[in-house]
Amino acid sequence: MLRVATANINGIRAAHRRGFGDWLAMRGCDVVTLQEVRCPVDALPEKAFGDYAVAYDAGELAGRNGVAVLTREPAAAVRTWSVPDPDRPLPRALRTHANEGRYVEVDLADVPLTVASLYLPKGGLPAHLQDPRRMREAPDGGAKYDRKMAFMAGFARHLASSRKAAAAQGREFLLTGDLNIARARADVANWRRSNQTEGFLPEERAWLDAQLSPRTLVDVVRRLHPDVEGPYSWWSWLGQAYAKDAGWRIDYHLATPALARCAVSAVVDREHAGVRLSDHAPVVVDYELG
Template sequence: MLRIATANINGIRAAHRRGFGDWLATRGCDVVTLQEVRCPVDALPEGAFGDYQVAYDAGSIAGRNGVAVLTRSPAAAVRSWSVPDPDRALPRTLRRHVDEGRYVEVELADVPLTVASLYLPKGGLPAHLQDPKRMREAPDGGARYQRKMEFMAGFARYLAAARKAAAARGREFLLTGDLNVAHSRLDVANWRRSNQVEGFLPEERAWLDAQLSPRTLVDVVRRLHPDVEGPYSWWSWLGQAYAKDAGWRIDYHLATPALARSAVSAVVDREHAGVRLSDHAPVVVDYAF
């Protein structure tokens, strides 16, 4: 059995104060992928990742982003956008993101599997939906929206290349992480109010839909929980969203078909020892692989 978790920890130092270290030491995961680690290497807490081997791209933006893949044994290969890959060119629309700490992947040494961690930009609203009276951030004329859409267009090409490269090496492929997109009505508690909210825009949902098919990538959690509302993986810190389980499912395991078929359970660790580790929660899947 192979246990793989993904978690947006919203800052490794804050997560450790809430008990992340104990969760990591006791959850029994073989692979853990992280997003928003938000910490340069030289400022990581002592023993930040326990006994795991670490592939880490912190990025260069202070206090933001940062992705990692933790494994029990050293990886056979590691790739991130901050190090040019002669075998896989970045699409033009991704080149502006190479120093942001948004993607890292590893080839596991003891299993024919490549695992990637992605933190996709949150984005914003297109200009025609921006209403200053309803926005927490100042209107930007759709700049954040456009940046996210360009990222997604480039990443679709990059993802297809990564999946095919893994297959050429006789490996399955698993994309995990915070995609900042909820795919369907089952993935947002208050979906009627969210049709004009970033992360649930029709064009964002269509993009995610285009990445999934029985021949390419499968949404593992939805495969195991086909008719369930959620299970949600993000809740606002504000109000009663968490208490009422009024969340979003935006943290994913997207697996090649054979790997997806081997998944036997998928759970969301809403809290550890009664404490939320982040505004997101780890999504843990067991694969009989």
């Protein structure tokens, strides 16, 4: 059994204050991927990642982003965007993001599997949907929207390259992380009100669907829970969203088909010891490998 969890922890120091270290020690995961670690390497709390080996790209944006993959044994190989790979150059659209701490990919040492952790930009609304009366932030003319769409276009090429590179080495491929996109109505509690909200725009959903197919990548949680609302993995801190389970499913395991067929259980750890670890919750999948 291989247990893999993905979690946007919204700051490693805050997450530890809420019990992340205890969750990590008790949950029995073989691989844990993290997003929004938000901490320079030299400021990490003691035993920030427990007893795990860690591949971490903190990025260069103070207090933002940062991705990691934690493994029982040191990874056989680690790839980040901040270290150029002459054999697999980044698509042009991703080069401005190379030092932002948004992607790390490892080859496991004991299983023929490549695991990646992605933090995809949240984005914003296109210019024609921006109404100052309904926005918490000042209108930006669609700049954040354009940035996210360019990122997604570049990442689609990078994702295909990574998946094919893993296959060439006899490895399955698993993309995990916070994609900041809900795929369908079942992935957003209040989907009618969200049709013109970043993260649920038709073009964002179409892009995510285009990355999936029975021959490329499979949405593992949806495969195991085809007929349920959610299970959601993010809830606003505001109001009663969490208490009413009015959330979004934006944290994913996207696996190559053979690996997806090995998935036997997928759960969302809404809280640990009665406490939310973040505004996101870990998504934990058990893979029964042959």
